[in-house]
Amino acid sequence: MKDYFAAPLTVALVCVVPHVLAASTVDLTVKGTITPVACTPVLSNNGTVDYGKIFRQDLSVDKRTQLPDQVLDLNIQCNGPSRFALVMHDNRDGSAIVNSEIYYGLNRDKSGNNIGLYSLNFDPAQTVVDDLSQVYRTDSTTGGLAWSLSSSRPIPIGAKSYLGFTDVAGSNAGPIFIQHLSSRVTIETVIAPTSQLDLSADVQLDGSATLDMVYL
Known part of the structure; x- marks a missing residue:
């Protein structure tokens, strides 16, 4: 359910000199598209x-420690061909140990220290779209107004960049219409040096x- 609020409307009466013509109406346009897709x-x-229990002795005191990579399978099923892109939103914003749109935070320890970071990486070679023989990724840093040249190189998904998929290499036309997509994504996780963490109690990642899916 969405919450709605009423904005108060104040109408001011203005005395107009007879020989001055002033518009007494204003147009309002409401636009949108209702789609069955x-x-x-x-x-x-x-x-x-x-990651279960991570023992202190397995972490570096003065360097960042990268944990073993993990994988998740992503499946997107549409009830009809749809043109979309993917984007990530960090629900622990500001807690990553590196300030970059491709890194997401692991929250903070009890003393307020940032615990680490992780990224979510897409590999076109591990991505299947409908019945296409090969898939390429393309991304946009302009909210879908312009797209990078499509490539087969893996890429981490960003918090400010759209990630889409196409069947044409070297194209800047953006994502194609897709009905079913499956991809194996790799999660890379890094823990801060233990010298920068409060380990007087358990630290929870x-x-x-x-x-998020963005319809284009």
Whole structure:
């Protein structure tokens, strides 16, 4: 359910000199598109990556420690061909140990220290779209107004960049219409040096992000 609010409207009466013509009306345009096409994204393991217990002696005191990579399967099923892109939103914004749109935070320890970071990486070679023989990725840093040349190179999904897919290499036309997409994504996780963490008690990795579909 969406909450709605009423904005107060104040009408001012203005005395107009007879020989001055003033417009007494204003136009309002309400636009939108109702479409029968809808897509459902699903991540394997309910979108959860669990590293279990991580022992202090397995982490570096003065350097960042990269944990073993984890993988999740992403499936997107649409009830008709749809043109869309993907974008991530960090629900722990500001807690990544590196300030970059491709890194997401693991929250903070009890003393407020940033615990680490993770990224979500897409590989076109691990992505299947409908019955296409090969898939390329393309991205946009302008909200879909312009697109990079499509490529087969893997890429981490960003919080400010759209990620889309096409069947044409070297194209800047943007994503194509897709009905079904499946991809194996790799999660790379890094922990801050233990010298920068409060380990007087258990530290919980608490990363949370939302993978959003943007219809184009």
